[in-house]
Amino acid sequence: MTQKSEHFHGSDLEKIEEIYHIPREEITSFSANVNPIGISPKLRTTLARHIDDITGYPEREYTSLRKCIASYVDTDFKNIIVGNGSTELISLFIQILKPHKALILGPTYSEYEREVTLAGGTSRYYRLDESHGFSIHVDALSRQLNETIDLLIICNPNNPTSTAISRSDMRQILDTCKENGIYVLVDETYVEFAGNLQDITAIPLAQYYNNIIVLRGISKFFAAPGLRLGYAVCGNRDLIKEVVGHQDPWTINTLAAIAGEIMFTDEEYIAHTRQLISSERERICRTLDNFSGLTYYPPKANFILLKILKDDVTAMDVFEAAIQKKLMIRDCSDFPFLNNKYFRFCIMMPDKNDELLAVIQKLLG
Structure with missing residues:
Protein backbone atom coordinates (compact mmCIF):
# COMPACT_ATOMS: atom_id res chain seq x y z
CA MET A 1 0.00 0.00 0.00
CA THR A 2 1.16 3.51 -0.73
CA GLN A 3 1.17 6.47 1.59
CA LYS A 4 -2.12 8.37 1.52
CA SER A 5 -0.30 11.60 0.76
CA GLU A 6 1.26 10.30 -2.44
CA HIS A 7 -0.17 11.31 -5.79
CA PHE A 8 0.47 9.62 -9.09
CA HIS A 9 0.39 11.32 -12.48
CA GLY A 10 -0.22 9.76 -15.87
CA SER A 11 3.50 9.37 -16.50
CA ASP A 12 4.26 7.70 -13.16
CA LEU A 13 3.95 4.09 -14.34
CA GLU A 14 7.47 3.29 -13.11
CA LYS A 15 6.51 4.32 -9.56
CA ILE A 16 3.32 2.30 -9.79
CA GLU A 17 5.29 -0.74 -10.93
CA GLU A 18 7.72 -0.35 -8.02
CA ILE A 19 5.07 0.11 -5.32
CA TYR A 20 2.33 -2.25 -6.52
CA HIS A 21 4.51 -4.78 -8.35
CA ILE A 22 2.37 -4.55 -11.49
CA PRO A 23 4.31 -4.53 -14.78
CA ARG A 24 3.82 -1.09 -16.32
CA GLU A 25 2.83 -2.57 -19.68
CA GLU A 26 -0.15 -4.26 -18.00
CA ILE A 27 -1.51 -1.01 -16.55
CA THR A 28 -4.26 0.88 -18.36
CA SER A 29 -3.68 4.55 -17.53
CA PHE A 30 -6.91 6.48 -17.13
CA SER A 31 -4.74 9.24 -15.71
CA ALA A 32 -2.69 10.31 -18.74
CA ASN A 33 -5.62 11.68 -20.85
CA VAL A 34 -4.10 10.24 -24.04
CA ASN A 35 -6.06 9.14 -27.11
CA PRO A 36 -6.87 5.43 -26.51
CA ILE A 37 -6.63 4.61 -30.20
CA GLY A 38 -2.88 5.16 -30.08
CA ILE A 39 -0.81 6.83 -32.76
CA SER A 40 -2.04 7.62 -36.25
CA GLU A 267 -8.26 12.80 -41.59
CA GLU A 268 -9.65 9.30 -41.03
CA TYR A 269 -7.80 8.97 -37.71
CA ILE A 270 -8.92 12.42 -36.59
CA ALA A 271 -12.57 11.68 -37.41
CA HIS A 272 -12.40 8.23 -35.77
CA THR A 273 -10.96 9.71 -32.58
CA ARG A 274 -13.64 12.37 -32.30
CA GLN A 275 -16.42 9.85 -32.94
CA LEU A 276 -15.07 7.40 -30.34
CA ILE A 277 -14.59 10.01 -27.62
CA SER A 278 -17.97 11.60 -28.28
CA SER A 279 -19.92 8.35 -28.15
CA GLU A 280 -18.07 6.97 -25.11
CA ARG A 281 -18.32 10.27 -23.26
CA GLU A 282 -22.10 10.20 -23.68
CA ARG A 283 -22.38 6.52 -22.73
CA ILE A 284 -20.18 6.84 -19.64
CA CYS A 285 -22.08 9.87 -18.38
CA ARG A 286 -25.42 8.07 -18.78
CA THR A 287 -24.00 5.20 -16.73
CA LEU A 288 -22.69 7.54 -14.02
CA ASP A 289 -26.14 9.13 -13.77
CA ASN A 290 -27.26 5.93 -12.04
CA PHE A 291 -24.57 6.03 -9.34
CA SER A 292 -25.82 7.51 -6.07
CA GLY A 293 -22.47 7.82 -4.32
CA LEU A 294 -20.92 10.40 -6.65
CA THR A 295 -21.56 13.38 -8.85
CA TYR A 296 -19.69 14.43 -11.98
CA TYR A 297 -19.26 17.65 -13.90
CA PRO A 298 -20.48 17.56 -17.53
CA PRO A 299 -17.31 17.02 -19.57
CA LYS A 300 -16.22 18.74 -22.76
CA ALA A 301 -12.81 17.04 -23.09
CA ASN A 302 -11.76 13.37 -23.05
CA PHE A 303 -11.80 13.11 -19.26
CA ILE A 304 -14.32 13.46 -16.45
CA LEU A 305 -13.98 15.00 -12.98
CA LEU A 306 -16.02 13.27 -10.28
CA LYS A 307 -16.81 14.08 -6.65
CA ILE A 308 -17.39 11.35 -4.07
CA LEU A 309 -20.52 11.86 -1.96
CA LYS A 310 -19.98 8.99 0.49
CA ASP A 311 -18.37 10.03 3.78
CA ASP A 312 -16.35 6.83 4.17
CA VAL A 313 -14.79 6.75 0.67
CA THR A 314 -11.89 8.89 -0.60
CA ALA A 315 -10.21 9.32 -3.96
CA MET A 316 -7.32 7.20 -2.71
CA ASP A 317 -9.77 4.41 -1.97
CA VAL A 318 -10.94 4.55 -5.59
CA PHE A 319 -7.32 4.64 -6.76
CA GLU A 320 -6.42 1.59 -4.66
CA ALA A 321 -9.45 -0.40 -5.84
CA ALA A 322 -8.76 0.47 -9.49
CA ILE A 323 -5.02 -0.22 -9.45
CA GLN A 324 -5.67 -3.70 -8.08
CA LYS A 325 -7.47 -4.28 -11.40
CA LYS A 326 -4.51 -2.73 -13.24
CA LEU A 327 -6.48 0.43 -13.93
CA MET A 328 -4.96 3.79 -12.95
CA ILE A 329 -7.15 6.81 -12.20
CA ARG A 330 -6.08 10.29 -11.01
CA ASP A 331 -6.56 11.32 -7.40
CA CYS A 332 -7.18 15.09 -7.74
CA SER A 333 -6.68 16.10 -4.11
CA ASP A 334 -3.43 17.93 -4.95
CA PHE A 335 -5.13 20.37 -7.34
CA PRO A 336 -5.93 23.84 -5.94
CA PHE A 337 -9.44 24.03 -4.39
CA LEU A 338 -9.99 20.26 -4.57
CA ASN A 339 -9.68 17.68 -1.79
CA ASN A 340 -9.63 13.93 -1.30
CA LYS A 341 -13.19 13.56 -2.57
CA TYR A 342 -12.28 14.33 -6.19
CA PHE A 343 -10.86 12.05 -8.85
CA ARG A 344 -10.54 12.13 -12.62
CA PHE A 345 -10.39 9.53 -15.34
CA CYS A 346 -10.05 9.77 -19.08
CA ILE A 347 -11.99 7.96 -21.78
CA MET A 348 -10.37 4.77 -23.01
CA MET A 349 -11.64 1.95 -25.23
CA PRO A 350 -15.18 0.70 -24.38
CA ASP A 351 -14.13 -2.57 -22.74
CA LYS A 352 -11.66 -0.83 -20.43
CA ASN A 353 -14.19 1.89 -19.64
CA ASP A 354 -16.61 -0.83 -18.56
CA GLU A 355 -13.97 -2.41 -16.30
CA LEU A 356 -13.35 0.91 -14.55
CA LEU A 357 -17.06 1.68 -14.25
CA ALA A 358 -17.53 -1.70 -12.53
CA VAL A 359 -14.86 -0.77 -9.95
CA ILE A 360 -16.46 2.63 -9.34
CA GLN A 361 -19.92 1.09 -9.12
CA LYS A 362 -18.78 -1.34 -6.43
CA LEU A 363 -17.58 1.56 -4.27
CA LEU A 364 -20.01 4.32 -5.20
CA GLY A 365 -22.92 2.83 -7.09
Whole structure:
Protein backbone atom coordinates (compact mmCIF):
# COMPACT_ATOMS: atom_id res chain seq x y z
CA MET A 1 0.00 0.00 0.00
CA THR A 2 1.16 3.51 -0.73
CA GLN A 3 1.17 6.47 1.59
CA LYS A 4 -2.12 8.37 1.52
CA SER A 5 -0.30 11.60 0.76
CA GLU A 6 1.26 10.30 -2.44
CA HIS A 7 -0.17 11.31 -5.79
CA PHE A 8 0.47 9.62 -9.09
CA HIS A 9 0.39 11.32 -12.48
CA GLY A 10 -0.22 9.76 -15.87
CA SER A 11 3.50 9.37 -16.50
CA ASP A 12 4.26 7.70 -13.16
CA LEU A 13 3.95 4.09 -14.34
CA GLU A 14 7.47 3.29 -13.11
CA LYS A 15 6.51 4.32 -9.56
CA ILE A 16 3.32 2.30 -9.79
CA GLU A 17 5.29 -0.74 -10.93
CA GLU A 18 7.72 -0.35 -8.02
CA ILE A 19 5.07 0.11 -5.32
CA TYR A 20 2.33 -2.25 -6.52
CA HIS A 21 4.51 -4.78 -8.35
CA ILE A 22 2.37 -4.55 -11.49
CA PRO A 23 4.31 -4.53 -14.78
CA ARG A 24 3.82 -1.09 -16.32
CA GLU A 25 2.83 -2.57 -19.68
CA GLU A 26 -0.15 -4.26 -18.00
CA ILE A 27 -1.51 -1.01 -16.55
CA THR A 28 -4.26 0.88 -18.36
CA SER A 29 -3.68 4.55 -17.53
CA PHE A 30 -6.91 6.48 -17.13
CA SER A 31 -4.74 9.24 -15.71
CA ALA A 32 -2.69 10.31 -18.74
CA ASN A 33 -5.62 11.68 -20.85
CA VAL A 34 -4.10 10.24 -24.04
CA ASN A 35 -6.06 9.14 -27.11
CA PRO A 36 -6.87 5.43 -26.51
CA ILE A 37 -6.63 4.61 -30.20
CA GLY A 38 -2.88 5.16 -30.08
CA ILE A 39 -0.81 6.83 -32.76
CA SER A 40 -2.04 7.62 -36.25
CA PRO A 41 -2.03 4.52 -38.51
CA LYS A 42 -0.74 6.73 -41.31
CA LEU A 43 2.19 7.72 -39.10
CA ARG A 44 2.86 4.12 -38.13
CA THR A 45 3.13 2.95 -41.74
CA THR A 46 5.09 5.88 -43.19
CA LEU A 47 7.46 7.37 -40.59
CA ALA A 48 10.05 4.61 -40.90
CA ARG A 49 10.52 5.51 -44.56
CA HIS A 50 12.01 8.83 -43.44
CA ILE A 51 14.69 7.37 -41.19
CA ASP A 52 17.50 8.51 -43.50
CA ASP A 53 16.36 12.12 -43.06
CA ILE A 54 18.03 12.21 -39.65
CA THR A 55 21.39 12.42 -41.42
CA GLY A 56 20.60 16.10 -42.08
CA TYR A 57 19.52 19.02 -39.93
CA PRO A 58 15.84 19.92 -39.70
CA GLU A 59 14.59 22.88 -41.72
CA ARG A 60 15.63 25.88 -39.64
CA GLU A 61 12.29 27.73 -39.73
CA TYR A 62 10.09 24.61 -40.05
CA THR A 63 8.14 26.32 -42.84
CA SER A 64 6.70 23.10 -44.25
CA LEU A 65 5.52 21.94 -40.83
CA ARG A 66 4.06 25.34 -39.97
CA LYS A 67 2.16 25.45 -43.25
CA CYS A 68 0.75 22.01 -42.54
CA ILE A 69 -0.35 23.10 -39.05
CA ALA A 70 -1.82 26.30 -40.53
CA SER A 71 -3.93 24.23 -42.90
CA TYR A 72 -5.04 21.98 -40.03
CA VAL A 73 -6.17 24.88 -37.79
CA ASP A 74 -7.12 27.30 -40.59
CA THR A 75 -4.78 30.21 -39.94
CA ASP A 76 -1.79 31.97 -41.52
CA PHE A 77 1.42 29.95 -41.10
CA LYS A 78 3.23 33.17 -40.17
CA ASN A 79 1.15 33.18 -36.97
CA ILE A 80 2.58 29.81 -35.92
CA ILE A 81 5.62 28.96 -33.84
CA VAL A 82 6.59 25.37 -33.09
CA GLY A 83 8.36 24.10 -30.00
CA ASN A 84 9.64 21.08 -28.12
CA GLY A 85 6.21 20.29 -26.75
CA SER A 86 3.74 22.91 -25.52
CA THR A 87 5.71 22.92 -22.25
CA GLU A 88 8.65 24.66 -23.93
CA LEU A 89 6.32 27.23 -25.47
CA ILE A 90 4.57 27.96 -22.15
CA SER A 91 8.00 28.58 -20.66
CA LEU A 92 9.24 30.74 -23.56
CA PHE A 93 6.19 32.99 -23.74
CA ILE A 94 6.15 33.54 -19.98
CA GLN A 95 9.90 34.28 -19.98
CA ILE A 96 9.39 36.89 -22.71
CA LEU A 97 6.25 38.45 -21.22
CA LYS A 98 7.80 38.51 -17.71
CA PRO A 99 4.49 38.98 -15.89
CA HIS A 100 4.73 40.60 -12.47
CA LYS A 101 1.32 39.20 -11.60
CA ALA A 102 -0.55 36.43 -13.39
CA LEU A 103 -4.16 35.40 -12.86
CA ILE A 104 -4.81 31.68 -13.39
CA LEU A 105 -8.22 30.06 -13.72
CA GLY A 106 -8.25 27.14 -11.31
CA PRO A 107 -8.20 24.39 -10.29
CA THR A 108 -5.84 23.62 -13.14
CA TYR A 109 -2.45 22.34 -14.31
CA SER A 110 0.34 23.35 -11.89
CA GLU A 111 2.98 24.05 -14.55
CA TYR A 112 1.57 27.53 -15.26
CA GLU A 113 2.20 28.79 -11.75
CA ARG A 114 5.63 27.19 -11.71
CA GLU A 115 6.70 28.97 -14.90
CA VAL A 116 5.44 32.33 -13.68
CA THR A 117 7.45 31.86 -10.48
CA LEU A 118 10.58 30.91 -12.44
CA ALA A 119 10.18 34.10 -14.48
CA GLY A 120 10.17 36.14 -11.28
CA GLY A 121 6.44 36.81 -11.11
CA THR A 122 3.64 35.93 -8.70
CA SER A 123 0.35 34.16 -9.37
CA ARG A 124 -3.08 34.17 -7.88
CA TYR A 125 -6.06 32.05 -8.81
CA TYR A 126 -9.52 32.93 -9.98
CA ARG A 127 -11.55 30.14 -8.43
CA LEU A 128 -14.00 28.47 -10.79
CA ASP A 129 -17.42 28.10 -9.18
CA GLU A 130 -18.13 24.47 -8.29
CA SER A 131 -21.80 25.23 -7.59
CA HIS A 132 -22.10 26.09 -11.28
CA GLY A 133 -20.19 23.03 -12.46
CA PHE A 134 -16.83 24.87 -12.50
CA SER A 135 -18.08 26.97 -15.41
CA ILE A 136 -16.83 30.51 -15.99
CA HIS A 137 -18.74 33.65 -14.97
CA VAL A 138 -17.36 36.15 -17.47
CA ASP A 139 -18.67 39.25 -15.70
CA ALA A 140 -17.26 38.11 -12.36
CA LEU A 141 -13.89 37.31 -13.96
CA SER A 142 -13.85 40.66 -15.75
CA ARG A 143 -14.11 42.45 -12.41
CA GLN A 144 -10.82 40.78 -11.41
CA LEU A 145 -9.03 41.97 -14.54
CA ASN A 146 -7.31 45.31 -14.05
CA GLU A 147 -4.00 47.05 -14.61
CA THR A 148 -2.38 45.10 -11.75
CA ILE A 149 -2.60 41.89 -13.82
CA ASP A 150 -0.11 41.29 -16.65
CA LEU A 151 -1.13 37.83 -17.79
CA LEU A 152 -4.29 35.72 -17.71
CA ILE A 153 -3.79 31.96 -18.09
CA ILE A 154 -6.67 29.75 -19.19
CA CYS A 155 -6.70 26.02 -19.92
CA ASN A 156 -9.60 25.44 -22.34
CA PRO A 157 -11.05 22.84 -21.96
CA ASN A 158 -9.72 22.91 -18.44
CA ASN A 159 -7.78 20.14 -16.71
CA PRO A 160 -9.07 18.63 -14.42
CA THR A 161 -12.63 20.01 -14.60
CA SER A 162 -13.22 19.24 -18.33
CA THR A 163 -15.22 22.47 -18.60
CA ALA A 164 -14.83 24.88 -21.50
CA ILE A 165 -15.24 28.55 -22.33
CA SER A 166 -17.09 29.41 -25.52
CA ARG A 167 -15.42 31.56 -28.17
CA SER A 168 -17.99 34.32 -27.62
CA ASP A 169 -17.15 34.43 -23.91
CA MET A 170 -13.44 34.32 -24.74
CA ARG A 171 -13.90 37.35 -26.97
CA GLN A 172 -15.48 39.27 -24.09
CA ILE A 173 -12.56 38.28 -21.86
CA LEU A 174 -10.08 39.42 -24.51
CA ASP A 175 -11.80 42.78 -24.83
CA THR A 176 -11.49 43.39 -21.10
CA CYS A 177 -7.87 42.25 -21.11
CA LYS A 178 -7.04 44.50 -24.04
CA GLU A 179 -8.45 47.49 -22.16
CA ASN A 180 -6.13 46.70 -19.26
CA GLY A 181 -2.98 45.71 -21.18
CA ILE A 182 -3.23 42.04 -20.25
CA TYR A 183 -1.94 39.16 -22.37
CA VAL A 184 -4.03 35.99 -22.47
CA LEU A 185 -2.39 32.56 -22.69
CA VAL A 186 -4.91 29.89 -23.73
CA ASP A 187 -3.84 26.24 -23.49
CA GLU A 188 -5.95 24.19 -25.92
CA THR A 189 -4.29 20.85 -25.29
CA TYR A 190 -7.67 19.10 -25.08
CA VAL A 191 -9.83 21.16 -27.44
CA GLU A 192 -9.68 18.66 -30.30
CA PHE A 193 -11.58 16.15 -28.16
CA ALA A 194 -14.51 18.56 -27.72
CA GLY A 195 -17.68 17.79 -29.61
CA ASN A 196 -18.24 21.48 -30.35
CA LEU A 197 -14.63 22.31 -31.25
CA GLN A 198 -15.48 25.26 -33.50
CA ASP A 199 -17.50 26.91 -30.72
CA ILE A 200 -14.60 26.64 -28.27
CA THR A 201 -11.28 27.12 -30.04
CA ALA A 202 -9.83 30.62 -29.77
CA ILE A 203 -7.51 30.26 -32.76
CA PRO A 204 -9.71 32.41 -35.07
CA LEU A 205 -9.49 35.23 -32.51
CA ALA A 206 -5.71 35.42 -32.98
CA GLN A 207 -6.35 37.14 -36.31
CA TYR A 208 -8.04 40.08 -34.56
CA TYR A 209 -6.41 40.30 -31.13
CA ASN A 210 -2.69 40.87 -30.58
CA ASN A 211 -2.89 39.95 -26.89
CA ILE A 212 -3.74 36.24 -27.22
CA ILE A 213 -1.46 33.20 -27.51
CA VAL A 214 -3.12 29.83 -28.19
CA LEU A 215 -1.13 26.68 -27.37
CA ARG A 216 -1.62 23.14 -28.64
CA GLY A 217 0.40 19.93 -28.93
CA ILE A 218 0.32 16.34 -30.11
CA SER A 219 0.75 14.57 -26.78
CA LYS A 220 -2.92 13.95 -26.00
CA PHE A 221 -5.08 13.96 -29.13
CA PHE A 222 -2.42 12.37 -31.34
CA ALA A 223 -1.12 10.07 -28.56
CA ALA A 224 2.51 11.05 -29.17
CA PRO A 225 3.94 12.66 -26.01
CA GLY A 226 7.34 11.14 -26.72
CA LEU A 227 7.79 13.15 -29.92
CA ARG A 228 7.70 16.46 -27.99
CA LEU A 229 6.01 18.62 -30.62
CA GLY A 230 3.89 21.61 -29.70
CA TYR A 231 2.78 24.78 -31.44
CA ALA A 232 1.39 28.20 -30.67
CA VAL A 233 -0.85 30.46 -32.72
CA CYS A 234 -0.40 34.19 -32.17
CA GLY A 235 -1.26 37.13 -34.42
CA ASN A 236 1.28 39.39 -32.72
CA ARG A 237 4.19 38.97 -35.14
CA ASP A 238 6.52 41.11 -33.00
CA LEU A 239 5.95 38.82 -30.03
CA ILE A 240 6.49 35.71 -32.16
CA LYS A 241 9.74 37.19 -33.49
CA GLU A 242 10.95 37.86 -29.97
CA VAL A 243 10.09 34.34 -28.79
CA VAL A 244 11.80 32.75 -31.81
CA GLY A 245 14.85 34.91 -31.07
CA HIS A 246 15.12 33.33 -27.60
CA GLN A 247 14.49 29.80 -28.82
CA ASP A 248 17.33 27.35 -29.32
CA PRO A 249 17.86 26.44 -33.01
CA TRP A 250 16.46 23.12 -34.26
CA THR A 251 14.32 22.66 -31.18
CA ILE A 252 12.20 20.12 -33.09
CA ASN A 253 14.03 17.06 -34.38
CA THR A 254 13.67 15.94 -37.98
CA LEU A 255 11.44 12.93 -37.33
CA ALA A 256 9.10 14.90 -35.06
CA ALA A 257 8.68 17.55 -37.75
CA ILE A 258 7.93 14.91 -40.38
CA ALA A 259 5.60 13.07 -38.01
CA GLY A 260 3.65 16.25 -37.42
CA GLU A 261 3.00 16.71 -41.12
CA ILE A 262 1.81 13.11 -41.38
CA MET A 263 -0.49 13.22 -38.33
CA PHE A 264 -2.18 16.51 -39.14
CA THR A 265 -3.26 15.13 -42.50
CA ASP A 266 -4.62 11.78 -41.25
CA GLU A 267 -8.26 12.80 -41.59
CA GLU A 268 -9.65 9.30 -41.03
CA TYR A 269 -7.80 8.97 -37.71
CA ILE A 270 -8.92 12.42 -36.59
CA ALA A 271 -12.57 11.68 -37.41
CA HIS A 272 -12.40 8.23 -35.77
CA THR A 273 -10.96 9.71 -32.58
CA ARG A 274 -13.64 12.37 -32.30
CA GLN A 275 -16.42 9.85 -32.94
CA LEU A 276 -15.07 7.40 -30.34
CA ILE A 277 -14.59 10.01 -27.62
CA SER A 278 -17.97 11.60 -28.28
CA SER A 279 -19.92 8.35 -28.15
CA GLU A 280 -18.07 6.97 -25.11
CA ARG A 281 -18.32 10.27 -23.26
CA GLU A 282 -22.10 10.20 -23.68
CA ARG A 283 -22.38 6.52 -22.73
CA ILE A 284 -20.18 6.84 -19.64
CA CYS A 285 -22.08 9.87 -18.38
CA ARG A 286 -25.42 8.07 -18.78
CA THR A 287 -24.00 5.20 -16.73
CA LEU A 288 -22.69 7.54 -14.02
CA ASP A 289 -26.14 9.13 -13.77
CA ASN A 290 -27.26 5.93 -12.04
CA PHE A 291 -24.57 6.03 -9.34
CA SER A 292 -25.82 7.51 -6.07
CA GLY A 293 -22.47 7.82 -4.32
CA LEU A 294 -20.92 10.40 -6.65
CA THR A 295 -21.56 13.38 -8.85
CA TYR A 296 -19.69 14.43 -11.98
CA TYR A 297 -19.26 17.65 -13.90
CA PRO A 298 -20.48 17.56 -17.53
CA PRO A 299 -17.31 17.02 -19.57
CA LYS A 300 -16.22 18.74 -22.76
CA ALA A 301 -12.81 17.04 -23.09
CA ASN A 302 -11.76 13.37 -23.05
CA PHE A 303 -11.80 13.11 -19.26
CA ILE A 304 -14.32 13.46 -16.45
CA LEU A 305 -13.98 15.00 -12.98
CA LEU A 306 -16.02 13.27 -10.28
CA LYS A 307 -16.81 14.08 -6.65
CA ILE A 308 -17.39 11.35 -4.07
CA LEU A 309 -20.52 11.86 -1.96
CA LYS A 310 -19.98 8.99 0.49
CA ASP A 311 -18.37 10.03 3.78
CA ASP A 312 -16.35 6.83 4.17
CA VAL A 313 -14.79 6.75 0.67
CA THR A 314 -11.89 8.89 -0.60
CA ALA A 315 -10.21 9.32 -3.96
CA MET A 316 -7.32 7.20 -2.71
CA ASP A 317 -9.77 4.41 -1.97
CA VAL A 318 -10.94 4.55 -5.59
CA PHE A 319 -7.32 4.64 -6.76
CA GLU A 320 -6.42 1.59 -4.66
CA ALA A 321 -9.45 -0.40 -5.84
CA ALA A 322 -8.76 0.47 -9.49
CA ILE A 323 -5.02 -0.22 -9.45
CA GLN A 324 -5.67 -3.70 -8.08
CA LYS A 325 -7.47 -4.28 -11.40
CA LYS A 326 -4.51 -2.73 -13.24
CA LEU A 327 -6.48 0.43 -13.93
CA MET A 328 -4.96 3.79 -12.95
CA ILE A 329 -7.15 6.81 -12.20
CA ARG A 330 -6.08 10.29 -11.01
CA ASP A 331 -6.56 11.32 -7.40
CA CYS A 332 -7.18 15.09 -7.74
CA SER A 333 -6.68 16.10 -4.11
CA ASP A 334 -3.43 17.93 -4.95
CA PHE A 335 -5.13 20.37 -7.34
CA PRO A 336 -5.93 23.84 -5.94
CA PHE A 337 -9.44 24.03 -4.39
CA LEU A 338 -9.99 20.26 -4.57
CA ASN A 339 -9.68 17.68 -1.79
CA ASN A 340 -9.63 13.93 -1.30
CA LYS A 341 -13.19 13.56 -2.57
CA TYR A 342 -12.28 14.33 -6.19
CA PHE A 343 -10.86 12.05 -8.85
CA ARG A 344 -10.54 12.13 -12.62
CA PHE A 345 -10.39 9.53 -15.34
CA CYS A 346 -10.05 9.77 -19.08
CA ILE A 347 -11.99 7.96 -21.78
CA MET A 348 -10.37 4.77 -23.01
CA MET A 349 -11.64 1.95 -25.23
CA PRO A 350 -15.18 0.70 -24.38
CA ASP A 351 -14.13 -2.57 -22.74
CA LYS A 352 -11.66 -0.83 -20.43
CA ASN A 353 -14.19 1.89 -19.64
CA ASP A 354 -16.61 -0.83 -18.56
CA GLU A 355 -13.97 -2.41 -16.30
CA LEU A 356 -13.35 0.91 -14.55
CA LEU A 357 -17.06 1.68 -14.25
CA ALA A 358 -17.53 -1.70 -12.53
CA VAL A 359 -14.86 -0.77 -9.95
CA ILE A 360 -16.46 2.63 -9.34
CA GLN A 361 -19.92 1.09 -9.12
CA LYS A 362 -18.78 -1.34 -6.43
CA LEU A 363 -17.58 1.56 -4.27
CA LEU A 364 -20.01 4.32 -5.20
CA GLY A 365 -22.92 2.83 -7.09
